[in-house]
Amino acid sequence: MSNNTIFFLTYNLIGGNKTNKMEITKSFVAGKKDKADIEINLKPSKNESIEVTLESSVERLFGNHIRDYIKEYLLRYGIAFCEIEVVDDGALDFVIKSRLEAALFKFNSPFLDRFNFGKKDKKQKTDDFRRTRLYLPGNNPYLMEGGGLFGADVIILDLEDAVSQKEKIDARFLVRNALSVLDFGESEVIVRINPFSNGGEDDVKTILLALPDAIMLPKTGSARDVMKLDKLLEETENKNNIPIGDTKIFPLIETAEGVLNAYEIAKASTRNVMLTFGAEDFTADIGVKKSKEGKELFFAKSQIVLAARAAGIQVSDTVYSDFEDIEGLILDTEASKSIGFDGRGVIHPLQIEHIHNIYKPSEEEIEYARKVVAALGEAKERGSGVASLERKMIDAPVAERARRVIQLAEKYKRRESKDKLKVKSKKLK
Known part of the structure; x- marks a missing residue:
């Protein structure tokens, strides 16, 4: 100028x-x-x-x-x-x-x-991969600018725990403009707002115009909390000509109250797509120390998984806070997967690939799943609802698990094909 x-x-x-x-x-x-x-x-x-x-x-x-x-x-x-x-x-x-x-x-x-800015077109999500949700501090532009390079399924721009009280307003405007300008690649981009008692409503009114994919609601204790956010989202969407219901919700359960109300929370809004668990605040709330083994978390995790499954939505485990302990991360993530979690929180990019590999079905699992589906199909042709494979009985629930493995493998195949096309396109440029 x-x-x-x-x-x-x-x-x-x-x-x-x-x-x-x-x-x-x-x-x-x-x-x-x-x-x-x-x-x-x-x-x-x-x-x-x-x-x-x-x-x-x-x-x-x-x-x-x-x-x-x-x-x-x-x-x-x-x-x-x-x-x-x-x-x-x-x-x-x-x-x-x-x-x-x-x-x-x-x-x-x-x-x-009066502030104005150019909105980006919202990307349409083509799959429901939410294996990793990477937290980025909402007042750190340096980390945000590279956020799309890490390969996380979900990026969380964090206005709550990662931002000091005196920086809340600064972070709010930085997140809003980052959403409008930065390219986060294929990642779903959501914002963890502050609790309503600490500026959460102002967070929503400021950042929603920049079209985040979803809002993460911290300290979700009851269905009322979700319904309050749902109403605020609808009012703000309506005021700003955003399609009603476009913004999804990730309730974050971090208290004993939230664990006991997990099913009501999961069912409280059609915007809910994933229940998430926060172990650090949960252990503080129940007055115990968080251990590496996580025995004190087993009931809470099981309750949250069951609530999400009953409500028909996804569920994500807490972060593994020691990002240098890759062996511990792998063991803990395998345990999470074994009780029904679809993914987990991430605090460092080094954790992402290891978690994705754990959730990817192995060739042996895929082959066995195909055999299960084929065996039950043959049994049905004979008029039977059960079959046997490798000296084990196979019925409808076993076949359903097998079909989920095959569907997940196909999702991975589509994602990997898309990634290869992107790499090829960049080389041609």
Whole structure:
């Protein structure tokens, strides 16, 4: 943006249309001095102008762009008088925009309804793979920017535990703009909001316009919690011309109350697609220490799995917090799979491939499943509802499990074919 353009905008806002003039009267800070981030400090000015003081690791390449971007953005919203102290470490434009929006929102919250951004078309999910759900801190642009490269089935932009209380507003706007701008690949992208007692409603109203695939509701204790979120989603979708029901819900069960109410929670909304379990908060709630063996979690896990299955939705286990212990991760995930979980939470990209491999049917499992289905098919032709295979009786429930193995194998095959096409396409480019 040229200096002449800035002068023209300033003239229109200050001289030509004084009703739009707005002056910063207090200091407001947003953002952080961190990699791929920017700290913006809006301050009152003694001069009738916008003055930007910039310290940046990319000053020589992008210093003028950063200054012009900030000035143009502030003038667009009628901010004509202020000083801005900026410390930048390679922030992309969507990060700069997010930090400016957060600072302006702190100055005057009605700004929220004036902010605009380009929405991305929502990708249609072609399968229901949710083996891994990777948590990314909602106030860390550096990790978000690479989120689509990790290969997780679900990416969770976390506004709750991963964000300190003083950064909640900043994270809210960063997540909103990340959803609008970043390409997360084939991953389903959801947002873990804060509890309603700590800004959850504001989280939804701010980020829903950017079309997350789903909302994760922390500390879900009862069906009422889910119904409250369902109602809020419907109101916000309706207000913003988003198709009603487009946003799904992942209830996160982390308390004794939630475990005991798991079935009612699972059935509380047609938006529910997956029950999820959080063991760290659960063990704190029941007053025990979380062990590596996880004996204290067995009842809760079983209850949540049964509730999800009875409600006809998926279910995901808690994270394995020691990301360097791959052997322990594999053993624990095999145990999760054995009691009915469809996947689990992930705190580090190194865990993803190991979990995916565990949920992939082996060649032996696929071959046996096909034999089971074939044997029962032959038995039905003879007028019998049971068959035998390798000295074991096969009936309808056994055949149903076999069909699920075959269906899962076909899903893996489709996903792997799609991944190969993407790699080939990139090479051609």
